[in-house]
Amino acid sequence: MAxxxxxxxxxxxxxxxxxxxxxxxxxxxxxxxxWARRKGVTLLGTGDFTHPAWLDxxxxxxxxxxxxxxxxxxxxxxxxxxxxxxxxASADTQTRFLLSVEIATIYKRDDRTRKVHHLVYQPDLDAAxxxxxxxxxxxxxxxxxxxxxxxxxxxxxxxxxxxxxDAYLVPAHIWTPWFSALGSKSGFDTIADCYADxxxxxxxxxxxxxxxxxxxxxxxSLDPYRLVSNSDAHSAPALAxxxxxxxxxxxxxAVRAALxxxxxxxxxxxxxxxxGKYHADGHRACGVNWAPERTRRAGGRCPGCGKPLTVGVLSxxxxxADRASGVRxxxxxxxxxxxxxxxxxxxxxxxxxxPRSKTVAGQLASLVAALGSELDILMRTPLDDIAxxxxxxxxxxxxxxxxxxxxxxxxxxxxxxxxxxFAPGELRGESDALFDLPAPVPGRAAPGLAAAL
Numbered sequence: 001m002a003x004x005x006x007x008x009x010x011x012x013x014x015x016x017x018x019x020x021x022x023x024x025x026x027x028x029x030x031x032x033x034x035w036a037r038r039k040g041v042t043l044l045g046t047g048d049f050t051h052p053a054w055l056d057x058x059x060x061x062x063x064x065x066x067x068x069x070x071x072x073x074x075x076x077x078x079x080x081x082x083x084x085x086x087x088x089a090s091a092d093t094q095t096r097f098l099l100s101v102e103i104a105t106i107y108k109r110d111d112r113t114r115k116v117h118h119l120v121y122q123p124d125l126d127a128a129x130x131x132x133x134x135x136x137x138x139x140x141x142x143x144x145x146x147x148x149x150x151x152x153x154x155x156x157x158x159x160x161x162x163x164x165x166d167a168y169l170v171p172a173h174i175w176t177p178w179f180s181a182l183g184s185k186s187g188f189d190t191i192a193d194c195y196a197d198x199x200x201x202x203x204x205x206x207x208x209x210x211x212x213x214x215x216x217x218x219x220x221s222l223d224p225y226r227l228v229s230n231s232d233a234h235s236a237p238a239l240a241x242x243x244x245x246x247x248x249x250x251x252x253x254a255v256r257a258a259l260x261x262x263x264x265x266x267x268x269x270x271x272x273x274x275x276g277k278y279h280a281d282g283h284r285a286c287g288v289n290w291a292p293e294r295t296r297r298a299g300g301r302c303p304g305c306g307k308p309l310t311v312g313v314l315s316x317x318x319x320x321a322d323r324a325s326g327v328r329x330x331x332x333x334x335x336x337x338x339x340x341x342x343x344x345x346x347x348x349x350x351x352x353x354x355p356r357s358k359t360v361a362g363q364l365a366s367l368v369a370a371l372g373s374e375l376d377i378l379m380r381t382p383l384d385d386i387a388x389x390x391x392x393x394x395x396x397x398x399x400x401x402x403x404x405x406x407x408x409x410x411x412x413x414x415x416x417x418x419x420x421x422f423a424p425g426e427l428r429g430e431s432d433a434l435f436d437l438p439a440p441v442p443g444r445a446a447p448g449l450a451a452a453l
Contacts, residue, residue, distance in 0.1 A: 008266055009042035009093075009250065010375060012243045013100055014119055014172065014206065014230030017048040017057075020145030024235035029061045029097070033072050033080045035236040036095045037088050040373030041243060042250065043069070045100030045230070048145030049122070050132040059125060062097060068123040068166070068252020069096040085369035093373075098252055099128050102172055103135075104148040104179060105156055115179045115186040116153045116194060117146075117172040119206065119230075120160050123252050127164035134159050153181070154196040161201060168256055169201070173208030173232060175313040177278055180208070182320070184311040189320060190221045204228050204259040209242060210276025210313040210411065213268065213337050214328075218321035223329050226259050229268040240375060241342055243269045267336030269375070273313070274410040275341075275417040281312045282412030289412045292318050310413040339404065341419050343367070343374045346397050347390075349420060352427065363390070397421045 018027040027047075036044050048054045062070035071094070072080065081089040099122045106115050122128040135141060139149040149156070160169045171181040171191060178185050181194045192199040204226040207216055213227050229242035248254040248264035258264035273279050281295040282288045286304030292315040302309055347363055348355035368374060370389040371381050378398060387395035400406065400421045411417030 008245060008247045010040060010240065010243045010269070011043040011098075011246050011255065012036075012041050012231050012233070012240050013043070013045035013098060013121070013228070014102065015045045015047040015100070015233045015239065016102070017046070017051065017054045017145045019048055019051045019054045020234065022234060023145070026236045027234075029057065029072060030076050030080050031236050032239070033077065033095045034083060035239050037080070037084055037091070037093065038368055038373060039240040040093065040375035041095070041240050042093055043096050043098060043246070043255070044239070045119075045121070046070075046097050047100055047102070049099050049101045049128045050103070050135055050141045050147055051145045052132075052142055054145060055125075055128065055132065058097075058099070065096055066249070066251045069098055069250065071096055085365075087369060087372055091372070096250060098255065099123070099125070101128075102146045103156060104146055105151045105153055106148060107150055107152050109152065113186055114153070114188075114194075115183075116181050117176075117179045118153065118156055119170040119172045120156075121168050121170070121252075121256070122160075123164055123166040127167060131160065131163035131167070134163065153194050154198055157195055157198045157201060161198075166253065166256065168203070168259070170228065170259075171202065171205045173210075174205050175208050175211050175278075175316055177310055177312065177316070181205070182316065184316045184319075191225060192221070206230060207268075207270075208232075208276065208313070209271045210273055210279040211317060212270045212273045212339070213332065213335070214325070215273060215314070215317045217327055217329055217332060218317060218323045218325060220322050220329070221320070223331055226262055226265055226331075227268065227335075228259065228265075229270055237344070240269065241340075242271055243375075245269065245336070262331060262335075265335065267338065270337060270339045272339050272341070272406060272408060272417075272419050274408040275419050276313065277411040277414050277416045278310070278312045279314055279417055280410040280412040281309050281315050282415075283307065283309050284413040284415050289410065289415075312410075312412055314410075338379065339401075340375075340378050341401055341406070341421070343378060345419075346394070346401070346421065349422065350391075350393050350397055350427070366390075393427070 016023045018025050063073050065071040101120050103118045141147050157169050160167045174180050174182045177183045181187050188194045206228050216222050228244045231239050231241045233239050245266035247266045248258045281290045283302040286302050288302050344355040344360050347360045367390050371377050383395045383399050407420045409418040
């Protein structure tokens with residue numbers, strides 16, 4: 001099929017399959033397609049293509065589409081469309097897949113144990129099979145969708161490129177303390193150090209949930225790399241909590257070129273980095289949640305138990321930074337950065353209930369049926385339309401989100417942070433409340449919602 005031009009589309013290229021540990025069972029291709037349409041994502045990574053059972057599922061469920069991309073087979077796609085509300089089923093957005101996998105490597109270099117996660121992309125199933133066959137001689141690929149291999153990062157990159165000259169590798173969530181190229185516990189001080197003599201083949205890095213581009217721009221050694229964001233989704237509803245905006249042909253090679261050159265890389269959709277679970281320093285068992293300067297004053301030790309604190313992303317960025325906050329390097333000119341809060345979290349805050357509650361699920365289904373995809377609602381739908389479909393308070397919340405007016409409690413030591421759009425007492429239950437909300441009324445679920453969950 002010939003490639004076609006999409007003016008701008010959302011890509012989420014870091015997804016796991018149902019064969020990964022701790023992943024929900026709904027991460028098969030039809031469910032991923034259903035959720036991609038609902039979220040507003042055009043291009044998804046398949047995740048986990050080195051797992052033998054998942055690779056068989058990919059081969060059985062996908063047809064070739066544009067160069068290097070795949071789509072659901074027609075009978076599976078028709079079933080997905082039947083289970084979507086009409087507004088989403090008839091949308092111009094189509095769902096495509098790109099072959100991806102996350103690989104964990106643990107090895108010794110320079111007398112230190114290194115633990116680094118990498119995202120690998122291959123242009124076709126034959127290349128994916130060659131890559132998997134080579135790795136199968138090194139470790140067990142059937143134990144988890146994200147295999148753990150005793151392999152140097154540099155050597156993994158070499159194997160990636162040997163499978164296909166069009167393959168590429170992106171260092172994953174580069175600041176995470178425990179498992180990343182720049183992590184405080186087991187990483188390196190530069191990306192080039194991690195990949196040694198093959199470092200010239202790295203052209204993009206994933207910022208991770210606990211950092212955003214502004215934090216990365218403080219580190220000049222990252223200037224050669226394009227910054228991408230992805231959801232690292234372990235469940236289908238978590239798709240597009242971060243994503244990358246591309247303005248290219250919908251084509252594997254065009255996507256690769258955009259990440260290599262920046263031409264066609266429109267920007268990223270981001271967590272507020274404070275929401276990431278490794279943003280600040282701390283010790284979860286003792287409830288210690290500190291900014292970097294306080295950690296330094298305490299010598300990096302927990303005041304409760306005396307154990308070393310988990311040094312978070314903000315501290316690690318400051319350790320390697322050689323620029324002040326607010327500097328935007330030349331390579332970032334024209335790149336947009338949009339911080340979002342997931343729509344279920346907003347609905348949960350508005351009504352004082354959990355984001356995974358049945359009430360939120362019903363209201364969310366009604367909203368997307370009336371207004372379109374979740375990303376459209378968060379970023380583009382007129383606030384008057386949101387108010388008509390979901391109420392004035394929801395429109396106020398999304399208006400504040402678009403203006404960046406949020407309250408932030410940072411995550412630390414594996415605990416997610418909290419982003420709130422309203423201050424305590426604003427919504428209900430106090431005499432000075434700004435908004436007087438009625439009790440939440442469950443929305444009517446869109447057809448097929450229950451079947452898709």
